[in-house]
Amino acid sequence: xxxxxxxxxxxxxxxxxAAHELxxxxxxxxxxxxxxxxxxxxxxxxxxPVGKIPTLVLDDGTALFDSLTICExxxxxxxGHRLFPREGAARWHxxxxxxxxNGFMDLLVLWRxxxxxxxxxxxxxxxxxxxxxxxxxxxxFEAMAPDLVATLVDIRHIVIGSAxxxxxxxxxxxxxxxxxxxxxxxxxxxxxxxxxxxxxxxAA
Amino acid sequence: xxxxxxxxxxxxxxxxxAAHELxxxxxxxxxxxxxxxxxxxxxxxxxxPVGKIPTLVLDDGTALFDSLTICExxxxxxxGHRLFPREGAARWHxxxxxxxxNGFMDLLVLWRxxxxxxxxxxxxxxxxxxxxxxxxxxxxFEAMAPDLVATLVDIRHIVIGSAxxxxxxxxxxxxxxxxxxxxxxxxxxxxxxxxxxxxxxxAA
Numbered sequence: 001x002x003x004x005x006x007x008x009x010x011x012x013x014x015x016x017x018a019a020h021e022l023x024x025x026x027x028x029x030x031x032x033x034x035x036x037x038x039x040x041x042x043x044x045x046x047x048x049p050v051g052k053i054p055t056l057v058l059d060d061g062t063a064l065f066d067s068l069t070i071c072e073x074x075x076x077x078x079x080g081h082r083l084f085p086r087e088g089a090a091r092w093h094x095x096x097x098x099x100x101x102n103g104f105m106d107l108l109v110l111w112r113x114x115x116x117x118x119x120x121x122x123x124x125x126x127x128x129x130x131x132x133x134x135x136x137x138x139x140x141f142e143a144m145a146p147d148l149v150a151t152l153v154d155i156r157h158i159v160i161g162s163a164x165x166x167x168x169x170x171x172x173x174x175x176x177x178x179x180x181x182x183x184x185x186x187x188x189x190x191x192x193x194x195x196x197x198x199x200x201x202x203a204a
Numbered sequence: 205x206x207x208x209x210x211x212x213x214x215x216x217x218x219x220x221x222a223a224h225e226l227x228x229x230x231x232x233x234x235x236x237x238x239x240x241x242x243x244x245x246x247x248x249x250x251x252x253p254v255g256k257i258p259t260l261v262l263d264d265g266t267a268l269f270d271s272l273t274i275c276e277x278x279x280x281x282x283x284g285h286r287l288f289p290r291e292g293a294a295r296w297h298x299x300x301x302x303x304x305x306n307g308f309m310d311l312l313v314l315w316r317x318x319x320x321x322x323x324x325x326x327x328x329x330x331x332x333x334x335x336x337x338x339x340x341x342x343x344x345f346e347a348m349a350p351d352l353v354a355t356l357v358d359i360r361h362i363v364i365g366s367a368x369x370x371x372x373x374x375x376x377x378x379x380x381x382x383x384x385x386x387x388x389x390x391x392x393x394x395x396x397x398x399x400x401x402x403x404x405x406x407a408a
Contacts, residue, residue: 038329040336049340050307064296066303068272073296092268092277099270103254110314121325125242132244136253 003070004044004055005030007201010105010166011067012054017158018071020195022078028056037113068098071155083155094156097144101159104137105166112170138180145182153193161190207274208248208259209234211405214309214370215271216258221362222275224399226282232260241317272302275359287359298360301348305363308341309370316374342384349386357397365394 019025035041047063048055055065075083085091111130164187167176177184209216223229239245251267252259259269279287289295315334368391371380381388
């Protein structure tokens with residue numbers, strides 16, 4: 001399998017952490033890929049017309065995306081349902097927490113794109129809105145910390161762990177640990193897992 | 205069930221079309237909700253910390269999001285696996301086409317947000333990139349049109365149909381039908397389905 005990959009994308013890191021947790025990382029060949037808001041990546045667009053990474057290409061040429069599809073595919077390849085419960089309330093809960101973590105990554109990437117624009121092209125109102133949503137999301141993660149500690153690693157831990165490490169990488173100045181001490185303690189522990197250590201290049 | 209809803213969101217329309225196709229629409233109470241890039245929606249943030257619609261609240265108070273999670277939940281509630289194949293290659297294919305349609309919606313919403321900024325805050329390079337990705341995505345949908353015609357409605361048809369109707373609503377001036385005649389013919393037919401007709405307020 002080949003993966004359009006960047007060391008800086010939190011979505012890519014989520015997939016690579018999942019691959020390590022599932023014992024599949026050595027089956028994935030990474031293709032370093034730079035995607036930008038200001039320029040299409042012509043080769044990637046042939047495979048993924050919206051030009052996003054991660055995009056996985058199977059040995060038969062089939063392309064799979066986005067990061068959620070790839071994570072669920074890898075979970076299936078490893079035997080199934082370690083990262084995603086098969087059905088019922090547990091499944092909807094885990095998918096909703098995943099969507100929260102993934103939506104938070106989306107927000108952080110949009111925020112970074114906005115602040116990296118020339119100053120005249122930035123929208124102060126957007127940036128204030130990103131800040132407000134970041135605060136509510138971190139508070140929600142803090143409330144979830146006891147549950148993260150008490151349960152085996154699944155896609156919830158992986159997406160939240162990857163998102164917080166992305167905050168350390170791109171938004172260190174926000175000091176997210178302040179007021180989120182249970183979350184910080186969980187993250188300090190999670191960040192020591194081999195899957196996170198092996199992917200440090202992959203977002204921080 | 206209650207759904208944070210807007211008549212203008214393509215992601216909401218996807219969920220409502222799915223609900224109609226599954227015979228569940230009359231179980232959903234819609235809560236008109238305006239979300240903006242420039243202002244947090246305080247009530248919604250209590251339920252969904254990243255402040256996005258659609259967000260579904262079950263009768264027991266459980267919140268489910270994002271639109272993909274909600275569609276899969278509704279599919280399960282209706283008996284299962286009409287919109288999403290259960291497993292195997294068919295599942296990864298359908299999820300990847302969904303991700304393409306959904307990523308295309310994301311792109312169109314970002315594009316619209318950008319063009320609605322004050323002119324000085326717009327990025328011409330971003331807008332050119334949106335245009336390039338829109339062209340590759342429409343070409344891909346055109347190539348898929350025979351398969352859309354030949355298969356029963358699932359989440360692929362719903363996401364592509366909703367995205368194209370959103371183009372008619374917000375980007376009519378692009379004239380997407382030009383050069384995409386098979387896709388246009390499929391869409392003309394799909395748009396006549398009761399599920400699409402019942403949700404016309406919901407994106408066009």
